Amino acid sequence: MKPRVLPGFGLSFGYTIVYLCLIVLLPLSALVLKTSELTLAHFWQVVTGERVMAAYRLTFGASLIAALINLFAGLLVAWVLVRYPFPGKRLIDALVDLPFALPTAVAGIALTTLYAPNGLIGQYLAPLGIQVAFKPLGVVVALTFIGLPFVVRTVQPVLQDLEAELEEAAACLGANRWQTFRKVIFPAALPALLTGFTLAFARAIGEYGSVIFIAGNIPLESEIVPLLIIGKLEQYDYAGATAIATVMLAISFVLIFVINLIQWWHGRRHGMRK
Amino acid sequence: MRKLGRLIAPLLLASLSAAALAGPELLNVSYDVMRDFYKDLNPAFQKAYKAQTGQDVTVQQSHGGSGKQARAVIDGLEADVITMNMPPDIDALYDKAKLIPENWAARLPNASLPFTSLQVLIVRKGNPKGIKDWSDLAKPGVQVVMPNPKVTGNGRYSYLAAWGYALRQPGGNPQKAAEFVGAILKNVPVLDSGGRAATTTFMQRQIGDVLLTFENEAEMIAREFGRGGFEVVYPSLSVRAEPPVTVVDKVVDKKGTRKEAEAYLKFLWSPAAQEIAAQNYLRPQDPAVFKKYAAQFPAVKLFTVDEVFGGWRNAQKTHFDDGGTFDQIYTKK
Numbered sequence: 001m002k003p004r005v006l007p008g009f010g011l012s013f014g015y016t017i018v019y020l021c022l023i024v025l026l027p028l029s030a031l032v033l034k035t036s037e038l039t040l041a042h043f044w045q046v047v048t049g050e051r052v053m054a055a056y057r058l059t060f061g062a063s064l065i066a067a068l069i070n071l072f073a074g075l076l077v078a079w080v081l082v083r084y085p086f087p088g089k090r091l092i093d094a095l096v097d098l099p100f101a102l103p104t105a106v107a108g109i110a111l112t113t114l115y116a117p118n119g120l121i122g123q124y125l126a127p128l129g130i131q132v133a134f135k136p137l138g139v140v141v142a143l144t145f146i147g148l149p150f151v152v153r154t155v156q157p158v159l160q161d162l163e164a165e166l167e168e169a170a171a172c173l174g175a176n177r178w179q180t181f182r183k184v185i186f187p188a189a190l191p192a193l194l195t196g197f198t199l200a201f202a203r204a205i206g207e208y209g210s211v212i213f214i215a216g217n218i219p220l221e222s223e224i225v226p227l228l229i230i231g232k233l234e235q236y237d238y239a240g241a242t243a244i245a246t247v248m249l250a251i252s253f254v255l256i257f258v259i260n261l262i263q264w265w266h267g268r269r270h271g272m273r274k
Numbered sequence: 275m276r277k278l279g280r281l282i283a284p285l286l287l288a289s290l291s292a293a294a295l296a297g298p299e300l301l302n303v304s305y306d307v308m309r310d311f312y313k314d315l316n317p318a319f320q321k322a323y324k325a326q327t328g329q330d331v332t333v334q335q336s337h338g339g340s341g342k343q344a345r346a347v348i349d350g351l352e353a354d355v356i357t358m359n360m361p362p363d364i365d366a367l368y369d370k371a372k373l374i375p376e377n378w379a380a381r382l383p384n385a386s387l388p389f390t391s392l393q394v395l396i397v398r399k400g401n402p403k404g405i406k407d408w409s410d411l412a413k414p415g416v417q418v419v420m421p422n423p424k425v426t427g428n429g430r431y432s433y434l435a436a437w438g439y440a441l442r443q444p445g446g447n448p449q450k451a452a453e454f455v456g457a458i459l460k461n462v463p464v465l466d467s468g469g470r471a472a473t474t475t476f477m478q479r480q481i482g483d484v485l486l487t488f489e490n491e492a493e494m495i496a497r498e499f500g501r502g503g504f505e506v507v508y509p510s511l512s513v514r515a516e517p518p519v520t521v522v523d524k525v526v527d528k529k530g531t532r533k534e535a536e537a538y539l540k541f542l543w544s545p546a547a548q549e550i551a552a553q554n555y556l557r558p559q560d561p562a563v564f565k566k567y568a569a570q571f572p573a574v575k576l577f578t579v580d581e582v583f584g585g586w587r588n589a590q591k592t593h594f595d596d597g598g599t600f601d602q603i604y605t606k607k
Contacts, residue, residue: 046596049596050605051601051604051605109474112479113478113479116479116480116481117479117480117481118479118480118481119479133479134463134464134481212467212471213466213471216463216464216465217422217464217465217466217467218462218463218464218465218604219601219604219605220604220605227422227425227467230425230467231422231424231425232596233341233342233345234341234424234425234594235590235594235595235596236345236366236369236370237595237596240596
């Protein structure tokens, strides 16, 4: 153990653990407890049903695609906002936060209106045979919308802190632009990118309000997992609902944990203090 | 979020304790569609009750999806009276928390149904697809919009109406009914998660040729979107929609509001309340009031869930619980 600079570790650590237990672990244990009403065989039967599996695929698949889109789009937006002065920059910057601020149901209704076959965007896609609303594609669109701010807001400060001198030094040493990006900028931004990606992904998995209007809710085709949970609740099958929720939680936790591991490993490799 | 606010507000108000307010206070928990009806009814009740007993009563309201509201009451929302869009949502109060006696429905007239409705077909102006009955919905090339039977009472009624229609056709049997309802569901491009969402899909997004919903929802559509865009088609046979009411015994006994809560529900059968129901396009139980408003309620042959499906519990179990006919229709493809 290194001697610590700040005193009071014991107190603050204790406080952290208690707080996390109350706010995070307690509701989660209630969830698992409710699930334990089921026998293991029944639990397995509930969480591996054909429709549930199809919904897992849609929810996790669409969330992953949406988070990947946001990874690239978010980096680009953050880059533009940090590096280039242009008129209306403050406004654009504020616009990025809009998906945060908008109530999800409002976002869902607005997106459905846009992408419905008679909507502003949908009417041009319909003749091309592309239907967004009420199809899995719509789910991806909605999840991309709500996830964008996460990546932008996590990468922005990192890019801001990255001095231009670094890039200039790289250029002086003969690096071309691509090399500068690959060897200087990207490694510095990667931890933040991964954090943003994780946040966008995690948020998308649990998303209900913005997706429910644009998904078609057709069994085996366009049902998201939260809808199935509501379906169980409508039968007053609390245990079945929490079983599906618990599985979602477990999968999410594993995925987020893996991404955190990657970050940690990356940090060690590049000798950055985490 | 606003919904949550509406749910929490009465809780906060209720916790302010009745002592701070004049007279007792009732919390009326009901499903979404009842909002307008109770908004009109409450002042009438308050006036009548004051005239009768000299006492002021305040009525707080909470609205949301039927099942969601029932679960909120089971989980401790202190509702004095509750209105749901189908009996199983009230049965659940007995099943899950013993908040009411098992025979709750027998305590008020008409099995605790102050009014009824039915499932109708709403089509585009001029009825371009010539839709007249349930059988037209199973034809290829007809797009049907309905809310999801797994998560809405409204969708369950439509499903049961189509099923009952198929059973009552010459040579009808459960096998044929399943095929018939399956053919209709094949024509459904989106199963919205709420009745109002299905209306939006049909009216605003202009998706589908026909919308399946309650008769009283048709009036909402007219008020919201104007009468020029759609027509109501009454099928040859439909299912009776049964929105029951009950006092929540455990809550009223704890709060000491039984007298007021019972008076409130009894008032629903008074001619004045029956008129308010008719004005909201809910079919009144009072024959005199029904006659007065007969022009807006075309005669339709109706069956009840009890008659065709052997009761609500049976219908729910056979058709909508996991592994029921609805699930089978989709997983057999």
